[in-house]
Amino acid sequence: MQKRMIFSLLTVALFSSLACASTDFYTGLGLGMSNLSPDINQQEQDDQRKFAGTLFLGKNIGSYTALEGSYSYLSSYDLNDNDGAVEYQNYGLSGLLYWPSSSSEWSVYGKLGANYLDANFQGSAANLNVEHKVSFASGLGIRWNLNENWFARLEYNLYDSDYSAAFIQVARTWGHSSEQAQLVEIQTDSVIEEPMVTEQHPQSITKSEMFDKVTLSSGPFDSESSELNESSSQQLSQLVATLKEYPEAKVEVVGHTDSTGSSSYNQALSIQRATEVSNFLESEGIDSSRISIDGHGETQPIAPNSTSQGRANNRRVEVTIPQFEFVRK
Structure with a gap:
């Protein structure tokens, strides 16, 4: 004893x-x-x-x-x-x-x-x-x-x-909750403006806007959840403002996960998280026809999955606004 x-x-x-x-x-x-x-x-x-x-x-x-x-x-x-x-x-x-x-x-x-x-x-x-x-x-x-x-x-x-x-x-x-991803500040590249005066409408100017990538990285979600947390929703407001300023712009939303769990589970979870970001944008007045969603599961890591920090970095959602043109008078 x-x-x-x-x-x-x-x-x-x-x-x-x-x-x-x-x-x-x-x-x-x-x-x-x-x-x-x-x-x-x-x-x-x-x-x-x-x-x-x-x-x-x-x-x-x-x-x-x-x-x-x-x-x-x-x-x-x-x-x-x-x-x-x-x-x-x-x-x-x-x-x-x-x-x-x-x-x-x-x-x-x-x-x-x-x-x-x-x-x-x-x-x-x-x-x-x-x-x-x-x-x-x-x-x-x-x-x-x-x-x-x-x-x-x-x-x-x-x-x-x-x-x-x-x-x-x-x-x-x-302990995963302490590793859950933190929403990184939205980053945008400088805007390229190329004025071109058209012969038919001399008062109108065609401009080309390009955002190389607007990224929400490191997953704006709690662990094992597809629901946006409150702080993430607030930071997404900057993206909403950009889309409202340029109604011609479209947006691509792609979800990612780490390698924990089965590949089929991670694929479904990545799409659920991308869908949650899409739903948020629609609730803020962005038309669904301007939004496309996808998920890559665990297939595109940005950090090693062998460490806790690496897995936290891989749990993310990325948003891209492709280059577009618009006319301003």
């Missing part, structure tokens, strides 16, 4: 210190089966397979590694020649290594760390000599990123040669 308390306190202290340093934590649970073949009175017993459950807390360290603490209930081993049972629980602390990376839609990973196996006696088993262990632990798994915040895993853990378990797990990542 004393070893278990020390192990738990060290794990809590470690993760609490990491929580003060950064985000990208995840928590999850899983259900599965355990395989138990304990040594009782220094004699190895037959295998028994039982239902098992696990809870875990982890911290992503970049896109390729993570640190994870876990608690697993491995169920009870029923004694054949004794009116009793031995209940097993495991406390673990492991490092994870992903390939190709934890931000990919699919990835495989390995685990290596230490665990404490705790045996609780039930019935007449209290009189038996049952092992309590601190040992190395290893594991293998497959991870599937469902969307920006949720992922699922299929995992096998080998606690030592006598104890193992396989789990189906689901988890949520916390």
